[in-house]
Amino acid sequence: xxxxxxxxxxxxxxxxxxxxxxxEQHMGHRAMxxxxxKAKKPPELMFVYSYEKLSxxxxxxxxxxxxxxxxxxxNLHLHALQPEDSALYLCASSQAPGPGGLVGYTFGSGTRLTxx
Amino acid sequence: DQxxxxxxxxxxxxxxxxxxxxxxxxxxxxxxxxxxxxxPAEGPTFLISISSIKDKNEDGRxxxxxxxxxxxxxxxxxxxxxxxxxxxxxxASASSGAGSYQLTFGKGTKLSVIP
Numbered sequence: 001x002x003x004x005x006x007x008x009x010x011x012x013x014x015x016x017x018x019x020x021x022x023x024e025q026h027m028g029h030r031a032m033x034x035x036x037x038k039a040k041k042p043p044e045l046m047f048v049y050s051y052e053k054l055s056x057x058x059x060x061x062x063x064x065x066x067x068x069x070x071x072x073x074x075n076l077h078l079h080a081l082q083p084e085d086s087a088l089y090l091c092a093s094s095q096a097p098g099p100g101g102l103v104g105y106t107f108g109s110g111t112r113l114t115x116x
Numbered sequence: 117d118q119x120x121x122x123x124x125x126x127x128x129x130x131x132x133x134x135x136x137x138x139x140x141x142x143x144x145x146x147x148x149x150x151x152x153x154x155x156p157a158e159g160p161t162f163l164i165s166i167s168s169i170k171d172k173n174e175d176g177r178x179x180x181x182x183x184x185x186x187x188x189x190x191x192x193x194x195x196x197x198x199x200x201x202x203x204x205x206x207x208a209s210a211s212s213g214a215g216s217y218q219l220t221f222g223k224g225t226k227l228s229v230i231p
Contacts, residue, residue: 004159006159030215031212031214031215031216031217033216033218035219041223042205042221042222042223042224043160043205043219043221044221045218045219045220048212048216048218049216050212050213050214050215050216051214051215053214055212055213055214055216056212056216056218088157090159090160092159092219094216094217096215097148097165097167097217099167100165100173100175101148101149101150101164101165101166101167101170101173102148102150102165102167102209102217103162103165104162105150105162105165105209105217105219106162107152107159107160107161107162108159109158109159110157110158110159112157
């Protein structure tokens with residue numbers, strides 16, 4: 001299994017809703033990430049988990065709350081989002097680099113989130 | 117302040133010819149560089165990576181060249197195929213500690229391969 005699986009693929013939520021994005025990988029990668037991508041922009045890092053511990057939070061508002069229940073799963077809990085939070089949310093995982101570089105830094109297909 | 121720059125928003129190439137995509141960076145602490153291909157509303161697909169201690173890495177039709185003194189890298193695709201048409205992102209990594217690597221992306225170059 002060489003994939004990162006994200007669910008749901010699409011999500012529409014109101015500003016008062018609570019929802020969660022899910023990410024799963026079975027490649028044995030010990031680092032997992034959340035990135036956010038707005039239209040016509042590059043992905044931007046939100047959170048980094050290493051060995052199931054949060055190691056980086058890139059000044060993300062508290063309405064986004066990450067969780068890493070185990071080494072294969074990563075969740076992003078959403079609450080009281082704003083319309084400007086609408087974006088493609090990407091999960092990724094990575095392994096230690098090898099002779100070929102940082103091979104295997106794998107992204108999921110993303111969740112297209114629309115906040116109404 | 118953009119640490120990774122892709123100065124060409126778009127590139128058109130004839131099928132069968134070479135595509136050359138360029139990327140410049142400013143942070144000398146970057147230790148790995150990666151290229152991704154992306155279609156709209158999909159996640160980036162990994163193409164090839166290179167360590168900062170090397171100057172060339174090859175994988176099939178894809179070759180990445182790194183010039184550390186110029187802080188410049190390029191992706192060569194030979195021969196180009198219509199299925200290569202997509203947005204290509206250059207990314208640079210810095211170790212975040214404890215085995216994790218945060219990526220900084222360029223803005224992307226849209227490659228169109230004309231049949």
